[in-house]
Amino acid sequence: MKDQLTRRSMVKATAVLGAGALAAPAIIGTARAQSQTLNVWSYDGFITDEFRDAFTEETGIEVNVRLVSDQAEQFNLMAAENGEFSADIVCVAGHRFYQFVDAEFLEPVDMDRLNNWSLLENQYADAEWVSRNGRIWGVPMVVVTTGLIYNSDVMERPDSLSAMFDEANAGMTTYQIQDFFPLVMNYLGYDGTARSYAGNPDIAQRAVNATRDFLIENKDKVRRYYDAATEVQQMFLTGDVSLAAGSSGPAAQLILEGFPVGFTIPREGGLAYAYGFNISRNAANLDNAYVFLNALLSSPENGAAMVRSTGFNSAMQGVEDLLTDAERQVLSLTDAERSALTWVDVETAAFIFDLIDVAAEEIRAA
Amino acid sequence: MGVSGLAMTRLLVSARGFGPYRNAVDALARRPALRFALIAAIPVGWILIANLAPLVQMVAISFQDRYPVPPDEPTLWTLRHYAAFFDTPHYLSAFVRSFVFATLATLLTLIVVFPVAYYLSKVAPKGRRIRLLLLVIAPFWISEIVRSFAWILMLANRGAVNSFLDLFGFPGLPLDLLYNNISLTIGVLYLTSLYMLLPLYAALEKIDDSVLQAAADLGASPVKRLIRIVLPLSRDGIVGGCTLVFLLVIGLYAMPQLLGGPDDTLFAATIGQVFSRAGDAWPLGSAFSMILIGVALGYVGLFALLFRSRVPRGSA
Numbered sequence: 041m042k043d044q045l046t047r048r049s050m051v052k053a054t055a056v057l058g059a060g061a062l063a064a065p066a067i068i069g070t071a072r073a074q075s076q077t078l079n080v081w082s083y084d085g086f087i088t089d090e091f092r093d094a095f096t097e098e099t100g101i102e103v104n105v106r107l108v109s110d111q112a113e114q115f116n117l118m119a120a121e122n123g124e125f126s127a128d129i130v131c132v133a134g135h136r137f138y139q140f141v142d143a144e145f146l147e148p149v150d151m152d153r154l155n156n157w158s159l160l161e162n163q164y165a166d167a168e169w170v171s172r173n174g175r176i177w178g179v180p181m182v183v184v185t186t187g188l189i190y191n192s193d194v195m196e197r198p199d200s201l202s203a204m205f206d207e208a209n210a211g212m213t214t215y216q217i218q219d220f221f222p223l224v225m226n227y228l229g230y231d232g233t234a235r236s237y238a239g240n241p242d243i244a245q246r247a248v249n250a251t252r253d254f255l256i257e258n259k260d261k262v263r264r265y266y267d268a269a270t271e272v273q274q275m276f277l278t279g280d281v282s283l284a285a286g287s288s289g290p291a292a293q294l295i296l297e298g299f300p301v302g303f304t305i306p307r308e309g310g311l312a313y314a315y316g317f318n319i320s321r322n323a324a325n326l327d328n329a330y331v332f333l334n335a336l337l338s339s340p341e342n343g344a345a346m347v348r349s350t351g352f353n354s355a356m357q358g359v360e361d362l363l364t365d366a367e368r369q370v371l372s373l374t375d376a377e378r379s380a381l382t383w384v385d386v387e388t389a390a391f392i393f394d395l396i397d398v399a400a401e402e403i404r405a406a
Numbered sequence: 407m408g409v410s411g412l413a414m415t416r417l418l419v420s421a422r423g424f425g426p427y428r429n430a431v432d433a434l435a436r437r438p439a440l441r442f443a444l445i446a447a448i449p450v451g452w453i454l455i456a457n458l459a460p461l462v463q464m465v466a467i468s469f470q471d472r473y474p475v476p477p478d479e480p481t482l483w484t485l486r487h488y489a490a491f492f493d494t495p496h497y498l499s500a501f502v503r504s505f506v507f508a509t510l511a512t513l514l515t516l517i518v519v520f521p522v523a524y525y526l527s528k529v530a531p532k533g534r535r536i537r538l539l540l541l542v543i544a545p546f547w548i549s550e551i552v553r554s555f556a557w558i559l560m561l562a563n564r565g566a567v568n569s570f571l572d573l574f575g576f577p578g579l580p581l582d583l584l585y586n587n588i589s590l591t592i593g594v595l596y597l598t599s600l601y602m603l604l605p606l607y608a609a610l611e612k613i614d615d616s617v618l619q620a621a622a623d624l625g626a627s628p629v630k631r632l633i634r635i636v637l638p639l640s641r642d643g644i645v646g647g648c649t650l651v652f653l654l655v656i657g658l659y660a661m662p663q664l665l666g667g668p669d670d671t672l673f674a675a676t677i678g679q680v681f682s683r684a685g686d687a688w689p690l691g692s693a694f695s696m697i698l699i700g701v702a703l704g705y706v707g708l709f710a711l712l713f714r715s716r717v718p719r720g721s722a
Binding site: 123402 | 496497499500558559562563580582584663666667671680681682
C-alpha cells in the first residue's frame, strides 16, 4: 500500500520532526521579536488605562504592564533573569539607574529613534542626571523632591532638619532610611551628594559611618521606618506621626484630599530626582518600546494623570496647563526651596548609595 | 463504573497476561522493600525537589564570591559572607533579639493558648467542640497581612482602642500602642495561636477523662492534677506546638514590618533588607539565611531533647 508506514518513511519523518524541534527556539525567538506586544514594568498610576487602550487601538501593540513597588525589586528580578529579560521597558529612579547601567541591565537610548524627546521640559531634557558615561539611559517622566512633611494642626512649618531630632517630636517622626540619609549627611556637615568624595572612598565611608551612628543614637525619636509612600500617608491619617522626611508626592495627595499637612524643603537642603522609563538590554520588542515612549511623550493627558496619581511634578511640556489651580499650587515650591534642592549626581552616586544601603541595614538591625 | 473505568480495568486485565508486567507485579509482591520504595518515591522526590533543592542552591550561593556570576568569569568561593555576620555587631544584635523575642513569644503563646485548648478538649460539651474549634480557627482564613492591618486600625493613635478609652475620659491619651513591642507581641500572639492550639488540642483530647476523675477522687487538687497528669500527658502537644510557633516567629517578616517599631527589627527582616539591596548582595543574604536556619533548628532540637529527657514517656 502506498500509504503504509515503511522504515524509510519513518526515518524521514523522524528527521523532519527532529530538525523542527532543533529549529524551534530560533523560530520562536523570531516570532517573539516580531510580536505585537510590549512588556512594561511600571509603578502604579504611571500608565493610565485610557492611554494604554488608545495606544493599542492606534498601533496594534498590546501593552502588558506588571506593577512594581520599588527599585530593588526590579533590580533583583532582572538579576534573576540573568540577561533574558521579560520586560522591554522598566521604571527606574534617576538616582538609582546607575546601578542598572553598571549591571548591564539597560540599553542606552537611541536619540534618533526618540523623536519626541524635545517634548520634555528643557531643564529636564538637557539635565546631566539622565546620562551616565556620556550616554542617555532613559526618559524622565516625573520629578520627585524630598523634604519634610508635617501635620500643620500639630506643629509650625519646620525650617530645619533639626526638627526630626528634637525631643519635642520624639516618637512622632518617620523616614525611609536610604532617602533620608543624604539629607542627614548634609545636616551633619558632610557631603550628601558625595561629589567631593569622588576618588576618596575612605573619607566617604567615614562620613557614612558617622551619619549611621548619629541615626542609631536618635532611634528613640523615630516612630517607625517606612518603605512605601502610602505608609507615610497612613501614619498621618491615623495620627501616629506628625513629622516625616519624605517626598513631595504623598504630601501633595494628602493636601489635595483636604488633610492638614504641609511640605517644605529644610534649609539644609533636599534631594531631587526623576522617575522614568528605561529600555532593557536586548529588549525583545525594541521597536515597540520606541513607539511606546514616543507616544507617552506626546500625551500630556497621561502626564497629568500621572501627576494626579503620584503627586509628583511632571517632566513633560504641556502637563501643567491641564492641572487645576489647586494642583498647581500644591506642587509649586518657593524660590528659596527650589534653590535648596540638589540633584543626585549619578556619576558619583554609585559608591555612596552602595555604602548607604549597608548602613541602612545596620541602622534597622541596631 | 464509567466507560473509561471499564476500559482501564480491561486494559489492566489484558496487561496481566503481558509477560514483563506480570513479572514486575510478581517481583513487587515478593519484595516489600521495593514496594515501599516505589510508593515513597513521589513524596520523597517532592520533598527533595521542592524543599531541599532551593536550600542546597542557597548554600552554594552563600559560599560564592558574587551572584549571579557574569558569563565570562569563573566562580570564586569564599567564607567572607559568613565572616561578615560575626564582624558586624548590629547584625549580631538583631540575631540575638530574634531568638529572645521568639522564645518569649512562644512561651506567651503557650501560656495563653493552653487554657483555651484545655477548655475546648475537656470542658466544652462534646457536641459543641468542633463548632467552637471552628469559631477559634475562623480568623485564620484571612491572610496575615489583612489581620495585621486590622490591628493597625485597632491600635493606632486614632484607632478603636484609643477612641474607646477617650469615651471614658481616660487620661494621657493617645496611648502609644502601635509600632512597638506591645503591638508586635499582640500581632504575633494572634498569628501563632492556631499553630499552638491544634497540637495541644489533639494531645489533650487523648487524655482519658477517667484518669483525671480518679486523681480527683483520690484527693488531688486541680493544680496537682495539672502538674502531675495533664502537663506530662500533653507534652507531645506542647513540644510540637512550641516547635511550630518558635520556627514561625523566628522567620517572621511581614508582621514585624507592619506592627513593629524601630527597635523591633528581627533577623528575618535584616535578611530581607539584604536581599532587597540593589546590587550583589545575594551571597550575603544566603549566608545569613543559612546561619538562621542552622541555629534555629539546633535550638529547637535541643529544646525537644531536653524536654523529652526530663519527662519520660508514661511517667504519669
